[in-house]
Amino acid sequence: MKKFRFIDLFSGIGGFHQAMRALGGECVFASEIDQYCNEVYYNNYGISSDINIRDVDPKDIPKHDVLCAGFPCQTFSKAGKQEGLKDQTRGTLFFEIVRLLEHHKTKYIVLENVRNLISHDHGRTWQVIRDCLYDLGYRLTPVPLIVSPHQLGIPQLRERVVILGIYDPQHRDELLDISLDNPKSKDENSIFDILESHRVPDKYYISDYEEMVLNAWDEFYKGIKETVIGFPIWSVYFNEDPVPKDFPKWKQNFVIKNQELYLNNKVFIDKWLKKHKGLKDFAPTHTKMEWQAGDSISSIWDGVIQFRPSGIRIKKPTCFPALVAIVQIPIVGKYKRRITVREAARLQSFPEDFEPCDNLQQAYKQFGNSVNVEVIKYLTKELLLHK
């Protein structure tokens, strides 16, 4: 592929940088306000990214062919009578992108955002972004692309919007035709493909308390008659008490389902509750379980486990959930441990020689915020074929 120059806005730890570099790109500018990210960026790429994009004069940015940005999703102001599209975006970080594009008329743009961008503010946010880019002279794909690493065979379910554009003010009515070829389904993936094969440091293994809680729920799942459970299990409602009338309908419905489950398995559940002292040693969120693995597995220890505020969630071991919140790092049931930082890097397709942040919490957060390198590489490669 021909050499090209790119800029990396909201650069984080350089998910875009990795993808562009792999395609032959040279980074000429990066901007990021988080100090931990800046350190990682410098250590890996030798570039100082410590720049607030709001302080940048577009004239100070070198000429480039591709603008990359994973910008935060913010609400735009409602249009006033005199207000143009651009004015509605003022004050937002998207406006910073507009500012640079106005000056540089960058040939290609690759923007990334959460899936929710499309429905955000009843669709208005996307509409403003699309119309703004159009007004600036960009040709876009007819619909925003929604892509997830699992479609490329990387076992992470992470749906994100990628906006691809090409500067083409003369042919604006022609649309860009770019999509993934033969995307894989979730079930064609396996979490075991990205796991480290050796024993990992002790800090990743679950605690005795967590193991005790999970063993109890494993016993529960194996003991009840049902294998597929389409509602959250709330053990506090394993009783025959009247359903609280002040609960909203959806919640009453779940309570009723839990009471039915209880009555259907009364002998077993009473014994189970007694054995585990009514779960009184469990943290409140651990008295709830969300079985989302259908009947594909028969033990918790065969699944992917997450301790979530809404309860303990079990999924089948095909894909990891999107890396986002650092407290909910997925657990590999089979090995009774959380995924390692290296595994988090692999889920975002960072190369093996990438040096993550030494601070464990920061490292998880940074990979959680980053883009998947392979997804961006795949789509950008397609984009650059368009002239």
Ligand SMILES: C[S@@+](CC[C@H](N)C(=O)[O-])C[C@H]1O[C@@H](n2cnc3c(N)ncnc32)[C@H](O)[C@@H]1O
């Ligand atoms: C979703 S993350 C992007 C991560 C990046 N694409 C990657 O692959 O690692 C958004 C980043 O924008 C940064 N950010 C927020 N406001 C900024 C500003 N005014 N100037 C530069 N960066 C900013 C945040 O610190 C955050 O790291």
